Amino acid sequence: MGPFQEQAWGYTGIFAKENGGGFLTDYSPQASKAIWDLDGVWASSRNVPGVRFIGNSHPGLFGCAPSHDLLAEWNRREQALIDQNPDRVTGDIPAHDGTVPGAPQVPALALPPLANDALLGTLSGSAFEKAAAEACRTIPPREHGGNVDIKDLGVGSRVYMPVFVSGGLFSIGDLHFAQGDGEITFCGAIEMPGFIDLHFDLIKGGMDRYKSTMPFFKPGRVGPNYSEFLTFEGISVENGRNYYLNATVAYRQACLNAINYLMPAMGWTFEQAYLFLGAAPIEGRIGGLVDIPNAAASISIPLSIFDRNILPS
């Protein structure tokens, strides 16, 4: 797996809040991006100066197609979530003059099938219309895998995937040159055009034998390898409010703590630090998840990717 040699670059994007936003959209609501220059195994960016790192290339998204029953279940439960607050929608791109009249409450809780403008390969006519009405969006991870954005699925990994329909109907995409845990800016990895080589073996009856309801895998052992980190903690308290054992909030606070530290240490804006955490091979870990009411999480940043010593002195 790797980038096309003749297109040795990638990008990381922050979506605008009215376009769906990202993990820190309330702190950084404007769209932004970084262009990364790929130099062999290395990435660096004119937009995020002071760092250079070896990529942990992996596909963000892959899996076998769901059965019709499983697809129906996805649509059912996601519509039930939407129904909890249907006023939350993902806004369209704002008008060219930049005004957002009647700006919607964003982001949506979930996204239903998108009948308009669906991309459905060679389907046409009533087959197209039927599929467009029920084909789920490919954004979230689901039981088949999908857009899990797990950075450890790197080169050399062996993945055990459930198969739901005859023939499997495997698909893959969303190649990342590098990514931090959480892919927090939404287009948070270093998105790249590239190639990937895969091989398949079939384990008959494997889903039963291995009690498999989701893919599981043996990660590759190709690096990058780091041994020195600076780690920031977060707890599930946000804006003076306690959230009950909420790891999402705890990880957001860990990210914010890291950003607040990195901004003066590296001379970065909030957006630069945010883009960095989405794109670089940082580690996001679950801390204590049982010590009511607060979850803890941590984010660990490899020290050797900076061009200076960022430790307190």
Next chain:
Amino acid sequence: MGPFQEQAWGYTGIFAKENGGGFLTDYSPQASKAIWDLDGVWASSRNVPGVRFIGNSHPGLFGCAPSHDLLAEWNRREQALIDQNPDRVTGDIPAHDGTVPGAPQVPALALPPLANDALLGTLSGSAFEKAAAEACRTIPPREHGGNVDIKDLGVGSRVYMPVFVSGGLFSIGDLHFAQGDGEITFCGAIEMPGFIDLHFDLIKGGMDRYKSTMPFFKPGRVGPNYSEFLTFEGISVENGRNYYLNATVAYRQACLNAINYLMPAMGWTFEQAYLFLGAAPIEGRIGGLVDIPNAAASISIPLSIFDRNILPS
């Protein structure tokens, strides 16, 4: 840091649901425990056969004392959480006959100061009463650190801690011989009696200079080191219901997927697999946190700690 040589053992406990429970209390509501034999750097258990691993010793809990203002803020916001559902309480130990008449809804959302039976060192009289009425429980992690249960805070770590009162009033405890990310059984680490050696330097004005609102740290570089893992994924869907970007649910599903795989592979009960995930040096990672509506998380189990090859064959 290490166990006392003359008490070379530890334990991992699952709390009963009516006593507060743990991360998987709805799946395993009974109390249970495992005793671990500590043999130098190694741990093994008669209660969880088939595994032996090197400990990743660390303190579960430490920090400097909060200021009175910070303590008041903790009590305010945690009471606000309790007030969302005050009927949820942590139950007392059930009666000896095992019946639980009028069993409470558990676990509580949060726990207020415990005026009865408070342990407050040498305080007495009105000073005792005042402190007992407002001293927060030491269970959750908070801004000072506290019970973060972050397993990477191992031997050789350097921690940068905020100081809130003159003199710092540092305390530490809850020594773990080993722990998996999440400490999921509540008493989930290998709890041990032991010793720890610490040193302190004071950075004047450090909280301002480093924008520190929580401890951050440089993890030690002492192992155990593993390079081969089996990794299970989870998404924020539970019992047919979608949860919006909820990393807690995603990690719970990853844990359940791991347990379902390990039970037949190792010949374990649910409780044995649950105790194992709480106590062994497993990695809990944040996957995609922006792909609405589903968060992804993963749990990675070192392969070399098993006495057999658990990979699919």
Next chain:
Amino acid sequence: MGPFQEQAWGYTGIFAKENGGGFLTDYSPQASKAIWDLDGVWASSRNVPGVRFIGNSHPGLFGCAPSHDLLAEWNRREQALIDQNPDRVTGDIPAHDGTVPGAPQVPALALPPLANDALLGTLSGSAFEKAAAEACRTIPPREHGGNVDIKDLGVGSRVYMPVFVSGGLFSIGDLHFAQGDGEITFCGAIEMPGFIDLHFDLIKGGMDRYKSTMPFFKPGRVGPNYSEFLTFEGISVENGRNYYLNATVAYRQACLNAINYLMPAMGWTFEQAYLFLGAAPIEGRIGGLVDIPNAAASISIPLSIFDRNILPS
């Protein structure tokens, strides 16, 4: 760096003793080889069954051209070594009938310039003759680097090389898909046709500033990563004779101890184990080098590359 996709294979060769031999030529004097199938980052061989491993690709040979003075010094000192025992020569390929009449004493102590059949690019006439008479062989490592066969010079490495002539005249070759320390079978790595991408910066006056008499480097941090090894020791005693602090003999004994263990454990012949140690990412380490009269060395073999548990049971 990597193999050409359309030629995804490599080979490891043992040279026959009369053709120069290898590190264990007295124990395995016949020519032999293994063909390796390269499958992405993985290598396996029909000739060495039971192992599969991720390659540690690196160039065996590179450097800048020597000055005329340095070249003269190489020829002087290597001729002095040859003169210690000029009867030792590298034999020609034996006659087609397999007989080796008057077989020479091999291998030679060193090899002088090879005037016949020299490959000298576009040189011709007297320029060719002059160069052919003095151009050193490219087999050994020398002050400019050359054929160091150091497996840690992997992808992502940064090398600081001395420059001896204007323009540098850098050359590179001998791409290895994988290699064990020592490259003990002579063609011991997995030799492959492939590509490599390099970049250069010039440090003016760097040889003086950094006291550089040979290349030095910062190894890449791309794997493979292993954490579980089986390690064999060797000391500088061979055939009942003590060698004074001789790390070469100690490493040969470590290799032989490893081979003796692996043959029954894997069902291999001596040649198969020998080819394996030359080609796989095994670690060769210096042990004690000061404890007269014996040097110690060790060879560490990653356990996870075998398809079975080879540990004593």
Next chain:
Amino acid sequence: MGPFQEQAWGYTGIFAKENGGGFLTDYSPQASKAIWDLDGVWASSRNVPGVRFIGNSHPGLFGCAPSHDLLAEWNRREQALIDQNPDRVTGDIPAHDGTVPGAPQVPALALPPLANDALLGTLSGSAFEKAAAEACRTIPPREHGGNVDIKDLGVGSRVYMPVFVSGGLFSIGDLHFAQGDGEITFCGAIEMPGFIDLHFDLIKGGMDRYKSTMPFFKPGRVGPNYSEFLTFEGISVENGRNYYLNATVAYRQACLNAINYLMPAMGWTFEQAYLFLGAAPIEGRIGGLVDIPNAAASISIPLSIFDRNILPS
């Protein structure tokens, strides 16, 4: 394993050339030493400023007692080595006035049993005299293990040792808090008073079954872990002379290249750099050992143990 808490220090010594010397005795013939302060897992020294590192504690020496036949073989072959140049002896400590009249040629090729002043436990009388006349020195590594000074024999290792006499008669000593590969200053590790805890299992017939002629082992997986190194190469050319595939000379040249770089980079004397390489967890690797006439070796120094960036800039 660790140092005694009440004696948290160790030392590294360079032996004077007339007292046996070390690996670089021709470059640094005077005695010298460094005192290391042990602070938990960390070591630092007032004598070698600018470095601080986590120890890789291990025993330098252990093994089961040889049989009488094996002991006789050791004495035979080592005497044969001594006989090659009996004028080489290890000198006595020089006279108090510092003069060394008729200084001997040192170090000796090997050392015979030392009848005078032998330390033989509770033996006395003729038993003492017999043992003193034939008991080999414990300095070198031999078939039973002995003073191998292999730094990877760290905490958590499992060693498979040959047994030569009934009861095994295991002994152990020479505890090192840390050591670099080669232990090049002779007392090159951080020698410490301390404790070690071992357990034994007996494999009946194991020497036959596993073709064991020397100890072999599975190294522990406790760190320190490093991922960023600066690596220096060496070849088997010394003082203008080529040595035939001599890894000892190649490693000495790698050490000298490292010292020449470190002296200006760290502001150290030759002795300080020499003590550092003996004591710190540096890696000594075998490079190409088959490319006649030159062996290659390398020495890799972890970058994070320095208090400054020592890379070329």
